[in-house]
Amino acid sequence: MTTPTPLWTPTQTEAQHSNMAQLMRLSAERHGAPAEDYSAFHGWSVGNPEDFWSLVWDDCGVVGDKGARVLIDGDKMPGAQFFPDARLNFAENLLAKGGEGDAIVFRGEDKLERRISWAELRAMVSRLQQHFRALGVGEGDRVAAMMPNMVETVACMLAATSIGAVWSSCSPDFGPKGVLDRFSQIEPVLFIACDGYWYNGKQQDIAGKLQEIVPGLPTVKNTIIVDYLGNAEATAASIETAQPLAMVLGRYEPAPLEFERLAFSQPLYILFSSGTTGIPKCIVHSAGGTLLQHLKEQRYHANINAGDRVFYFTTCGWMMWNWLVSALASGATLLLFDGSPFAPNANVLFDYAEQEGMTYFGTSAKYVDAVRKEGLRPMETHDLSKVRVISSTGSPLSPECFTYVYDAIRKDVHLASISGGTDIVSCFVLGVPILPVYSGEIQGAGLGMAVEVLNDEGAPVVGEKGELVCAKPFPSMPVGFWNDPDGAKYKAAYFERFDNIWCHGDFAEWTEHGGMIIHGRSDATLNPGGVRIGTAEIYNQVEQMPEVLEALCIGQDWDNDVRVVLFVRLAGGAVLDEALQKAIRTKIRTGASPRHVPARIVAVTDIPRTKSGKIVELAVREIVHGRPVKNKEALANPEALDQFRDLPDLQD
Helix, strand or coil: CCCCCCCCCHHHHHHHHHHHHHHHHHHHHHHHCCCCCCHHHHHHHHHHHHHHHHHHHHHHHCCCCCCCCCEEEEEECCCCCEEECEEEEHHHCCCCCCCCCCEEEEEEEECCHHHHHEHHHHHHHHHHHHHHHHCCCCCCCCEEEEEEHHHHHHHHHHHHHHHCCCCECCCCCCCCCHHHHHHHHHHCEEEECCCEECCCCCEHHHHHHHHHHHHHHCCCEEEEEEEECCCHHHHHHHHCCCEEEHHHHCCCCCCCCCCEEEEEEEEEEEEECCCCCCCEEEEEEEEHHHHHHHHHHHHHHHCCCCCCEEEECCCCCCCHHHHHHHHHHHHEEEEEEEEECCCCCCCCHHHHHHHHHHCEEEEEEEHHEEEEEEEHCCHHHHCCCCCCCEECCCCCCHHHHHHHHHHHHCCCCHHHHCEEEEEEEEEEECCCHHHEECCEEEEECCCCCCCEEEECCCCCCCCCCCCEEEECCCCCCCEEEEECCCHHHHHHHHHCCCCCEEEEEEEEEEEECEEEEEEEEHCCCCCCCCCCCCHHHHHHHHHCCCCCCEEEEEEEEECEEEEEEEEEEECCCCCCCCHHHHHHHHHHHCCHHHHCCCCCCEEEECCCCEEECCEEHHHHHHCCCCCCCCCCCCCCHHHHHHHHHHCCCHCC
């Protein structure tokens, strides 16, 4: 087999001066680790977890007391404990390295722009910290937020975690039931919300939703309303426990920040599963595990340094927000954006990148595909010379989108497709700045992550599709699930399939040169004739066609087997006639295999997706089979599900 040609290869100078290469040299000097080959170094990091994670702590300058022990019960999943004697504070580490210049830049869809220096950020956190303490908020208390991705959200999180409280957030486009399904489980004592937000050119006032949500959270003693639309005072006046943020901040003068240094395993964040098949799971992440894992990924894999300007298109209901804000710990400037990336046009984020000198441009695979189909060529319209890394996640990035990035956005850029999840608030596989980029592939496993692909017999395989697993413990494994005292739900979620091995639920494949292809979620794989097929393999073919804007694929139980059903959202003017159906099937047959060809193709006007933009194959499968979808509140567009119910095309 001919080895494919890389789309990008770092220069020798870029590779040698990367943080990754520096870490490899330091590891060789201190521990005799292999320093010339990433695969060998990765193997060392997995085989020597105590040396590796201790080195990351030191090299990243973690603020706190490391303690004597690095890992105990390292053979137990779950059960392993990293840095059991350590004491640290997450917020202290995020605020430790910033110097002059911007700490955060915010841009809203309504063109509102704000800049806040490191000194101003610390001052805001100080005022909030004093207020939270005055309210009696302390270690272990939950602080819940329904907020846009803006400066105040970051400051409130830092204030809460500085005193040992646990932070949990969602975006303001959630409906009341979706918010209550999440936050009522964790019983917050403080609730923070905005007065509204902008999306797709329209103001969205949420006062009515808040009047329903706050009474549904009986443990909430105080509510803070953050001004975005100019209605904070009126909104606060309509809620019994609420005060506008401006009033709160006005009561305090900035004072030296005080940080509660707590255990490495101290709960930091509660994140939620998408919840499309039931009430969302409450996943508890630790302060130390989150910090150390994010530092490793951002410093070495993303090559982020002090002074970099880091952007990720995300809402506060997606784990990429938690990942993004950790860039403060490297002394980087956060570039925040809230609103639609297509209002008033598709150049909005590229305008932002040019005007702010963005160095790290993070987005979703769906966004890259959307601007590709818009025909944008930003390299011809924008100066993106400062962008060193373009990162994509949320779903597999197709080979066509890899090509598009280098052909139309920037030729000399590290394109890092990454994959992990809310479950680990980080990545299993991601970019490696010293390795080449190949079309359609994630470059490699994260340092310290014993990532393997196992077949149905539980044997590791290369060049075959199987289950993505992690065979050894890592620091950002959840502390557990909320309200799961014996750990039964936690164990069932990740450790039931393979004993003592984390099974992530991705259908994946190692390539011959060490890259990874994600073929979709395991629970969404198709099984026609008993052969497992990843849905991403079908999307990669059909979404190349100009007539198809988007697709969703499920397996329908039929005639004692499973048949493949493909739903397509068509471009304007396109019609799903016999000719287009034939073209779609031919494209899939020649680009994938005859087994991938759908038995039925159905045109729809919309594809249902979660708030973070992921299509929901499982929810559609439930509707097609006449089963209820248990939590439509998790969807951004639940009304889209209606068109999949009782379809005549699927009755014969």
